[in-house]
Each structure stands twice: as structure tokens, then as C-alpha cells.
Amino acid sequence: MIYEIAQLPVHREKIETFRGAFAEVAPLLSRAEGYCGHFLAQGIETPELFHLIVRWRSLEDHTPGFEVSEDHRMFMMGLQEYFSEEPRVYHIEGSSFFAEC
Template structure:
């Protein structure tokens, strides 16, 4: 199992709208091949920073499969106007409780 950890910097004026925008595009993520679940959290000290952790069956399911898909393009399109910069993504391996 692979965990994708994406740090999403959100425009200060877009923080209130980000969760609703994420909820609108989340079905695109949920139907991805190899998707096993996710959690989205908002920073406490930095409220304009959100962290998305997605569980994937394999790294291949996330990249290249999902990242190259039309669903990924639409997922990012639904969020891009609220982001203040590029998300940073890393992957970790392990079985963690969520």
C-alpha cells in the first residue's frame, strides 16, 4: 500500500470555498483504479494549507494511471483557482490506520 501525501497551498481568500470545491471533485478521486481511501485536513497553524493523504493499492495506480487520466485533469481543474501555488506530493509506503 502507498500513501500519497499532497500539501495544497490555498489562497487566503479561497479557504472558505476550498472544502466545498474539494467535495465537488472528490468523486473523481474515489472512482480511480486502486483508490483505497483518503483524508483531507486543514492546517491549524497555517489555515491556508491543506494536506490530502490518499491510500493507493500501488504507486502505479496513482502515477502514472490516475495522474494521466481525464479524471485527474478535472480534479485539478476544480481546485486550481483556489490554489496559491503548486501542490507538493510525496509517497510513503506502509500500512497505517486512518
């Protein structure tokens, strides 16, 4: 299991509209080959910094897979205007950590 961690810096004045825009483009992500789920979280100390955590079957499913697709291009086009700077993306490997508390 691979997790993509994307740090999404959003303009402070666009935080509320960003949530709606993300909801609109999320189906493009959800239908990708190897997609296993995602979670979007807003920072507490830094509310303008969102973290998108996507669970992928393999690194190849995300990159090059989804990242070179038309769906990825449309996903990014739907969010680009909200970013205050370029998102930072990295990957980690591990088992599922989404457990009930």
C-alpha cells in the same frame, strides 16, 4: 499500501470555498483504479495549507494511473483557482494508520 501526501496551499480568502470545490471533485478521485480512501486535513498553525492523504493500492495506481487520466485533469481543473502556489506531492509506504483513538 502507498500513501500520496499532497500539500495544497490555498489562498487565505478562498479557504471556505475550497472545501466546497474539493467536495465536488472528490468523486473523480474516489472512482480511480486502486483508490483505497482519502483524508483532507487543514493545518492548524497554517490554515491556508491543506494536506490531502490518499491511500493507493500501489504507486502505479496513482502515477502513472490516475495522474494521466481525464478524471485527474478534471479534478485539478476544479481546484486550480484555489491554489496560491503549485501543490507539492510525495509518496510514503506503510500499513494503514487510520485507527480509532
